Amino acid sequence: xxxxxxxxxxxxxxxxxxxxxxxxxxxxxxxxxxxxxxxxxxxxxxxxxxxxxxxxxxxxxxxxxxxxxxxxxxxxxxxxxxxxxxxxxxxxxxxxxxxxxxxxxxxxxxxxxxxxxxxxxxxxxxxxxxxxxxxxxxxxxxxxxxxxxxxxxxxxxxxxxxxxxxxxxxxxxxxxxxxxxxxxxxxxxxxxxxxxxxxxxxxxxxxxxxxxxxxxxxxxxxxxxxxxxxxxxxxxxxxxxxxxxxxxxxxxxxxxxxxxxxxxxxxxxxxxxxxxxxxxxxxxxxxxxxxxxxxx
Amino acid sequence: xxxxxxxxxxxxxxxxxxxxxxxxxxxxxxxxxxxxxxxxxxxxxxxxxxxxxxxxxxxxxxxxxxxxxxxxxxxxxxxxxxxxxxxxxxxxxxxxxxxxxxxxxxxxxxxxxxxxxxxxxxxxxxxxxxxxxxxxxxxxxxxxxxxxxxxxxxxxxxxxxxxxxxxxxxxxxxxxxxxxxxxxxxxxxxxxxxxxxxxxxxxxxxxxxxxxxxxxxxxxxxxxxxxxxxxxxxxxxxxxxxxxxxxxxxxxxxxxxxxxxxx
Numbered sequence: 001x002x003x004x005x006x007x008x009x010x011x012x013x014x015x016x017x018x019x020x021x022x023x024x025x026x027x028x029x030x031x032x033x034x035x036x037x038x039x040x041x042x043x044x045x046x047x048x049x050x051x052x053x054x055x056x057x058x059x060x061x062x063x064x065x066x067x068x069x070x071x072x073x074x075x076x077x078x079x080x081x082x083x084x085x086x087x088x089x090x091x092x093x094x095x096x097x098x099x100x101x102x103x104x105x106x107x108x109x110x111x112x113x114x115x116x117x118x119x120x121x122x123x124x125x126x127x128x129x130x131x132x133x134x135x136x137x138x139x140x141x142x143x144x145x146x147x148x149x150x151x152x153x154x155x156x157x158x159x160x161x162x163x164x165x166x167x168x169x170x171x172x173x174x175x176x177x178x179x180x181x182x183x184x185x186x187x188x189x190x191x192x193x194x195x196x197x198x199x200x201x202x203x204x205x206x207x208x209x210x211x212x213x214x215x216x217x218x219x220x221x222x223x224x225x226x227x228x229x230x231x232x233x234x235x236x237x238x239x240x241x242x243x244x245x246x247x248x249x250x251x252x253x254x255x256x257x258x259x260x261x262x263x264x265x266x267x268x269x270x271x272x273x274x275x276x277x278x279x280x281x282x283x284x285x286x287x288x289x290x291x292x293x294x295x296x
Numbered sequence: 297x298x299x300x301x302x303x304x305x306x307x308x309x310x311x312x313x314x315x316x317x318x319x320x321x322x323x324x325x326x327x328x329x330x331x332x333x334x335x336x337x338x339x340x341x342x343x344x345x346x347x348x349x350x351x352x353x354x355x356x357x358x359x360x361x362x363x364x365x366x367x368x369x370x371x372x373x374x375x376x377x378x379x380x381x382x383x384x385x386x387x388x389x390x391x392x393x394x395x396x397x398x399x400x401x402x403x404x405x406x407x408x409x410x411x412x413x414x415x416x417x418x419x420x421x422x423x424x425x426x427x428x429x430x431x432x433x434x435x436x437x438x439x440x441x442x443x444x445x446x447x448x449x450x451x452x453x454x455x456x457x458x459x460x461x462x463x464x465x466x467x468x469x470x471x472x473x474x475x476x477x478x479x480x481x482x483x484x485x486x487x488x489x490x491x492x493x494x495x496x497x498x499x500x501x502x503x504x505x506x507x508x509x510x511x512x513x514x515x516x517x518x519x520x521x522x523x524x525x526x527x528x529x530x531x532x533x534x535x536x537x538x539x540x541x542x543x544x545x546x547x548x549x550x551x552x553x554x555x556x557x558x559x
Contacts, residue, residue, distance in 0.1 A: 013558070043559050052406060052557040076409035083559060086400025090311065096404065102303045103408040142404060 001064055003028040003150060003181045004049065009058035011048050017205045018044040021058070024200055024207055026183055031176050033192035033213075034185040036202035037284065042185035043083050045202065046154050049183075050080060062150065076104065079146065083154035083185070085139030089128025093121060093138035097145060104146050112145040118171075119164060132159035140168065144175070151175060153184040157191055169194050189284045193217065201291060209291055220282035220290045221245070221257040224265070228252050229273035237268045259290065300410055304418035305425065308392050312426060319384050320433030323377070327434050328441025330371045331449050334364045341367065351505055364447045365457070365525045368438070373457050373525055377434075378464050378518070379497060381427055385465035386489045388426045389472040390482050392419030393552065397480040402557060416473050416549035420542075423469040424462070431458045457525025463537035467517045468493050470544025477551020 002025035011018035019041040026032040034042040047053045049060050051071035060067035062074045087096050097112045116123050121137035122130065130138070136159045143151060151172075157165045172182055172195045186192050192199050193213055200210045211219070221243075228234065235249045243260040258265050269277070282290075309316075341361045345353070361367050393416065396402040405415060435451075435458045442449035468489055475485040496516040503513035513519040517540075520533040 013556075047557070047559060050406070052403065054554070054556060072409045072411050075407060078407070080403075080407035082400065082403035082407070084400065085404070087404055088311070088396075088399040088401050091401075095307075095310075099303060099307050100404070100408055103300055103405070103410055139404075143407070 002026055003030075004032075004060070004062050004183060006045075006049070006060040007058055009045070009048060009060050010056045011044050011053055012056045017041070018053070018056075019048065019202075019207075020205045022207045023058075024210060026181060028181050029176065029179055030198065031172060031182040031184070031196045033196035033199040034183070034202050035187070035189065035192050035199045035284070035287075036185075037187055037288075040187075040202040041205040042187075042202050043154055044205070045207075046083075046152055046183070046185060050075070050152065077148060078150040078152060079143035079148035080151075081139045081143040081153045081156055083158075085136055087127050087135075087138070087142075090126050092126055093123040093141065096127075096138065096142055097123065100142055101145070106146045110145040111147060112141055115141045115145060115171075119167060133161055133164065136160055137164065140171075144171070147178070147180075149180060151180055151182045151184075153182065155186060156184055157186070157188070165191070187284060189281065189287060193281070201287065203288065203291075216287065217282065218261070219259060220287040221259040222262075222282050222286075223255065223257055223280045225253065225255045225276075225278045225280075226269065226274055227276035228254065229275050232272045234268065234272050238265065241265055241268065257286075297414060300414060301418050301421065304392075304405075304410075304415065305422040308388075308418065308422035309425060309429075312388060312391065312422075315384075315388070316426060316429055316433075319380075320430040321437075323380065323430065324434040324437030327368065327372055327377075327438040330368055331364055331438055331441045331447045332445035334367050334447050335445055338362070338367075354504055363526075364442065364449045365453045368449070368454070369457065369523055369525045373461070374523075375497075377458070378461055378521060379493065381430065381461045381465045382468040382493045383486075383490055384430065385423050385427050385469040386472045386486050386493070388423040389419050389469040390476070390485045392422060393473065393476045394480050394482040394485050397557065398482060403559075406557070412553040413549040416476070416545065416552050420466075420469055420473060420545040420549075423472075424466055427462055427465045427469075431461060434458055453525050453528075456529050457523075460521065460524035460529050460534065463534055463541060464517055464521055466538060466541035467544065470541040470548060473545050473548025474551060475548070477548055477555055480555075480557070 004026040006022050006024050009022040010020050022045055034045060036042050044053065048055050049062065049067055051068050054068065063077060065074050067074065093116070097109050101109050112123070119137040119140065121134065121141060127135055127138065140156065143153065157168055160168060175182060196213050198210060198212050199216055200207045231252070234254060235247055238244050238247060238256055241264045243258050244265065245257050247256040248254070345361045361370060396405065406412070435454050438454055439449065439451050441447070471489045471492060472485055475488055479485055497518055500513050500516040500518035503510045517537060520537050522530055522533060
């Protein structure tokens with residue numbers, strides 16, 4: 001049985017779109033990412049799962065329980081980092097942690113102090129005096145201090161510096177190894193690539209695809225740039241290969257985009273003397289182009 | 297659930313500890329000042345009141361001002377205290393719900409196994425305790441003032457007078473929770489309920505001034521407020537108004553549970 005299961009989940013705000021017919025299943029122990037641009041509906045989907053928003057139609061189940069009727073029981077087993085985390089300017093992280101620990105029936109502060117040390121988070125300063133990134137660290141600690149079965153993280157690395165982002169991604173890996181299921185939302189392809197097993201691509205409120213991350217990246221167009229030691233007919237050969245587009249050649253440099261299996265391209269390149277080569281990951285926009293055929 | 301309620305109430309009170317002082321001290325000092333000056337103005341006041349227009353005396357429930365209790369009622373308990381404490385109650389209940397929504401705290405609390413009706417109940421209960429603490433501070437400072445000035449204020453009467461404000465305040469706390477069913481903006485909730493508070497006071501005033509319009513007083517909770525410092529607490533009114541306040545809070549909690557909490 002999937003740990004999270006939605007069926008035609010729809011949330012509309014009057015005439016405004018929220019999410020539309022979202023059907024997805026997240027398996028236990030999986031790290032699943034909602035990937036999409038800002039305003040796509042990722043946060044609405046998460047808030048509907050958490051019963052903060054009531055669905056217009058459709059249903060959602062978490063741990064096999066109804067997300068609305070059994071919301072309190074469900075929340076007892078999960079940890080959540082809301083998007084744009086806040087708690088009040090005067091309160092400290094320790095006060096927030098103490099209250100949540102008591103509400104959850106956790107002895108002491110759970111893993112809170114250990115996580116604070118790891119993330120260099122100051123639990124004793126009022127949150128209003130912390131930078132956005134430092135507040136986000138407190139939010140992460142509040143979401144994970146009680147070792148939940150399910151972690152729901154809305155844009156978790158928002159505001160974190162690169163070192164802390166790295167630490168966070170490591171933590172997600174550890175949580176997965178512990179058996180925790182993770183549902184996160186992001187608009188950063190690199191981030192979901194690092195930690196997610198599967199991603200659901202959200203666009204205009206709809207879940208347009210659910211893919212394993214390597215399949216998603218393989219299908220999307222990557223940009224290749226080569227520098228050749230001597231003139232060659234590489235361009236002509238590349239033009240004949242499936243998935244190769246946007247070919248440009250000038251002054252011994254060749255650039256092109258390639259989607260799908262890279263093997264034919266690499267075989268063609270291997271026959272030439274290449275002095276430099278760069279293969280860049282697809283951007284989120286390029287992933288979307290793959291699914292929309294340029295429809296934007 | 298009781299333990300969770302206790303934790304939430306204690307957290308609310310801890311967060312509002314400055315507010316307790318900010319309301320309790322000035323109100324208590326003002327009340328003490330009124331009591332302390334009474335012995336020196338007593339004679340002049342009686343003469344002045346005799347010359348007050350009858351309508352004014354009826355409107356504000358001013359009879360003879362020959363006792364410190366009557367003076368305290370006329371100066372504070374008939375107008376200033378119920379309006380101020382009613383507004384404090386709205387502010388307090390809103391801080392636990394709309395304030396929490398605006399700061400992001402509501403999302404964090406609702407990540408824990410806590411139901412929304414429990415949050416609303418905690419906010420209502422904490423408001424009741426907060427108002428009670430402010431009233432106790434006021435009574436204590438008033439009693440102290442009476443002792444210092446030799447004003448001979450009956451402490452029992454003062455307690456009755458100030459305790460009688462509590463059910464009234466809870467009505468507006470209950471209305472505050474009802475308002476959160478429609479808006480999660482603190483300014484909207486406090487503004488609208490404060491408007492109801494003033495409107496109810498004016499309705500009661502009009503009803504008292506014009507006997508033909510006395511029926512409209514049933515629209516106002518101030519009809520049941522009375523003059524407890526002189527006449528003692530009317531237990532039926534006290535318990536009845538408290539019960540209505542609890543009912544309003546329950547309706548508000550139901551509305552709050554049904555609404556969306558948008559990001």
